[in-house]
Amino acid sequence: MAGVTLKTVAKAVGVSPSTVSNAYNKPDQLSTALRERILATAQELGYAGPDASARALRSGKAGAIGVLFTDKLSYAFSDPFAVGFLAGLAEVAEEFRTSLLLMPLGGDDTEDDSAAVKQAAIDAAAIFCVPHGHPALDILAARGVPAAATDSGNYTDSWVAIDEVAAAAGLGEYLTRLGHRDIVVLLDNAQAPGRFTELEPDEVASGNPTLRVEGLRKAMPEARIRLVSGGYNSFDSGVAGAGWVLDSQDRPTAIVGLSDVQALGAMEAARVRGLVPGRDLTITGFDDIPAAAQAGLTTIHQPIKDKGRMLGRVLLDPDTTARQIMLPTELVVRSSSGPAPKTL
Amino acid sequence: MAGVTLKTVAKAVGVSPSTVSNAYNKPDQLSTALRERILATAQELGYAGPDASARALRSGKAGAIGVLFTDKLSYAFSDPFAVGFLAGLAEVAEEFRTSLLLMPLGGDDTEDDSAAVKQAAIDAAAIFCVPHGHPALDILAARGVPAAATDSGNYTDSWVAIDEVAAAAGLGEYLTRLGHRDIVVLLDNAQAPGRFTELEPDEVASGNPTLRVEGLRKAMPEARIRLVSGGYNSFDSGVAGAGWVLDSQDRPTAIVGLSDVQALGAMEAARVRGLVPGRDLTITGFDDIPAAAQAGLTTIHQPIKDKGRMLGRVLLDPDTTARQIMLPTELVVRSSSGPAPKTL
DNA sequence: TCGTTTTTCTAGATCGATTTAGAAGAACGA
DNA sequence: TCGTTCTTCTAAATCGATCTAGAAAAACGA
Numbered sequence: 230m231a232g233v234t235l236k237t238v239a240k241a242v243g244v245s246p247s248t249v250s251n252a253y254n255k256p257d258q259l260s261t262a263l264r265e266r267i268l269a270t271a272q273e274l275g276y277a278g279p280d281a282s283a284r285a286l287r288s289g290k291a292g293a294i295g296v297l298f299t300d301k302l303s304y305a306f307s308d309p310f311a312v313g314f315l316a317g318l319a320e321v322a323e324e325f326r327t328s329l330l331l332m333p334l335g336g337d338d339t340e341d342d343s344a345a346v347k348q349a350a351i352d353a354a355a356i357f358c359v360p361h362g363h364p365a366l367d368i369l370a371a372r373g374v375p376a377a378a379t380d381s382g383n384y385t386d387s388w389v390a391i392d393e394v395a396a397a398a399g400l401g402e403y404l405t406r407l408g409h410r411d412i413v414v415l416l417d418n419a420q421a422p423g424r425f426t427e428l429e430p431d432e433v434a435s436g437n438p439t440l441r442v443e444g445l446r447k448a449m450p451e452a453r454i455r456l457v458s459g460g461y462n463s464f465d466s467g468v469a470g471a472g473w474v475l476d477s478q479d480r481p482t483a484i485v486g487l488s489d490v491q492a493l494g495a496m497e498a499a500r501v502r503g504l505v506p507g508r509d510l511t512i513t514g515f516d517d518i519p520a521a522a523q524a525g526l527t528t529i530h531q532p533i534k535d536k537g538r539m540l541g542r543v544l545l546d547p548d549t550t551a552r553q554i555m556l557p558t559e560l561v562v563r564s565s566s567g568p569a570p571k572t573l
Numbered sequence: 574m575a576g577v578t579l580k581t582v583a584k585a586v587g588v589s590p591s592t593v594s595n596a597y598n599k600p601d602q603l604s605t606a607l608r609e610r611i612l613a614t615a616q617e618l619g620y621a622g623p624d625a626s627a628r629a630l631r632s633g634k635a636g637a638i639g640v641l642f643t644d645k646l647s648y649a650f651s652d653p654f655a656v657g658f659l660a661g662l663a664e665v666a667e668e669f670r671t672s673l674l675l676m677p678l679g680g681d682d683t684e685d686d687s688a689a690v691k692q693a694a695i696d697a698a699a700i701f702c703v704p705h706g707h708p709a710l711d712i713l714a715a716r717g718v719p720a721a722a723t724d725s726g727n728y729t730d731s732w733v734a735i736d737e738v739a740a741a742a743g744l745g746e747y748l749t750r751l752g753h754r755d756i757v758v759l760l761d762n763a764q765a766p767g768r769f770t771e772l773e774p775d776e777v778a779s780g781n782p783t784l785r786v787e788g789l790r791k792a793m794p795e796a797r798i799r800l801v802s803g804g805y806n807s808f809d810s811g812v813a814g815a816g817w818v819l820d821s822q823d824r825p826t827a828i829v830g831l832s833d834v835q836a837l838g839a840m841e842a843a844r845v846r847g848l849v850p851g852r853d854l855t856i857t858g859f860d861d862i863p864a865a866a867q868a869g870l871t872t873i874h875q876p877i878k879d880k881g882r883m884l885g886r887v888l889l890d891p892d893t894t895a896r897q898i899m900l901p902t903e904l905v906v907r908s909s910s911g912p913a914p915k916t917l
Numbered sequence: 918t919c920g921t922t923t924t925t926c927t928a929g930a931t932c933g934a935t936t937t938a939g940a941a942g943a944a945c946g947a
Numbered sequence: 948t949c950g951t952t953c954t955t956c957t958a959a960a961t962c963g964a965t966c967t968a969g970a971a972a973a974a975c976g977a
Contacts, residue, residue: 245956250935251935258955258956260954276715280932281691285630286933288936288962289962292692292693295672319677328676345636348636350625350626578963579963579964590964591928591929592927598965603926604924628964630932630933630962632966
């Protein structure tokens, strides 16, 4: 049972290993009769086809692309945004008979954490919301693995992204029109999980969060903008972070969640305190996940699934020559936003 | 840049390849000074550490476990049940520094579809809701890959499951008590996607669906039980399948979704037709995903995340010696179920 | 001082396939 | 009939590491 290799089969049939290999990979290189005899013998011996690792080594193709996450892998699935992205990516991967290798990076950047990135046998990598400067990115570069990211930082020459700054600026303009001058931005800071505190600008993970804050600042130069983190990106951290803000002496008129799950958490926190989003305060999100529509959350819509699909094409499809793809976004106004209360 | 291998580094430093290998894998096998010199030289040459495929081949460890899905990979993410399972599995995988390789199987069992299963370099496999007798399972067995399933069919000696029959029987008893005698079971049949038709019992994918139907039959021997498929397991197929049932001349008093997403779809279909679940008809689900509670769906609760976690332990943790783990379930009654209408 | 143990390093086999270049024989055209 | 082209198959090199067994040198104990 164990130790049955190409060679074993070759010997049993009385042909060379090359021929057995061809029987599996290049059927037209040998006569049908022989091929069938080989396959039959293989079956008999309990040989299940060429070994994956060996093939990968020799042919230089791993048959998988890595998906890099910053958050713990288990968090990755708790945000429908991530799920939507994966669904799109998976769709294309499937088309090219490629598997997805999920690779968690862990919050802290000890070298231990990057072990998976060094280890993994992958042909390419999809970089999903990983902050710039993360050591894993350097490792990928050093390994020479083609990579494409979900944001347009200049650390990867390939990306599929949205114009984060412009999108956030659009939201900022909208909030300004509504009269908001005192904003709290709710973001995730994996470095400081569970720390509900105002952050200095340089504590914001570079990448999308920075760009979104930048867009807001640009559009609302007069406004006071504070940054608060409730830890990892999740509904619960939204509840906690917004709770902290709402219980403080110094409430803002609007809470801008940097993801929908956090914003939904914020809505929950408001509800618990008897506040009605859209009337008593404004809460907005980012992404437009399905649940956002149900909850009436004002948010920035971005084509999540398409992002995954396009990234897949950039990595796998030779016909897709574009390396940098910018997708459109749209401000979706729902019931969670409204004019700033005049009673300041 | 390209073609830098262990050997290159070894030659540059003036040591043997073995020593360079040890520098990476067994630091205590050589002096610190030499190790540092090797690492420095490697860095200089742009060598990013031992090649993954080669290591996998030689050491026989791939550093990844495969996750097998029946549905198209993209569907896998649309059911929160699957997502919950993955989150649990990922948690344990992370602990053991192992990656997850997602492997879609496709609906039809042409040999082409199993290519991924043959190809994939994995140490073990998690079999997620794959019907018994699927060729991919035979391939795994032939390859000698340790596998564990999410259901207790006897095709794998390891599994983490719930007592499907008993759980469904509990639901059946409950429905009987409520006076229901005419049931439609809404299930997914990937063989016949988009086909909204009553199925013969042998058209039901073996595995969980069969067991659940069996449990129902056992608990409600007097009842008329019809089977209907709306295609792949999804909200939309629930809408479509239930829609077909509700538009027919011969409406049942209860629709039993074999998954929550389908049941939620059925609720939507009812709502659209002006029917109130729990009053005009009964709708039940299976799994108890988070959305079920929000929607007031009566369903069977199963510990989704724990299922993933336990399966991970069975596959990876040497301390977990149990091979077969049965987890508890519970009938959760909410507003979507009620007495069968008397006006028959 | 001499034998023994420990530390540090190496040679060479090996993991299991794929690939390139080419041999042997069959088929073919003129 | 002879040279040419296909078809079918093979020998040997190779992918990039890890492992086993053991050599050389250093440290140690009595």
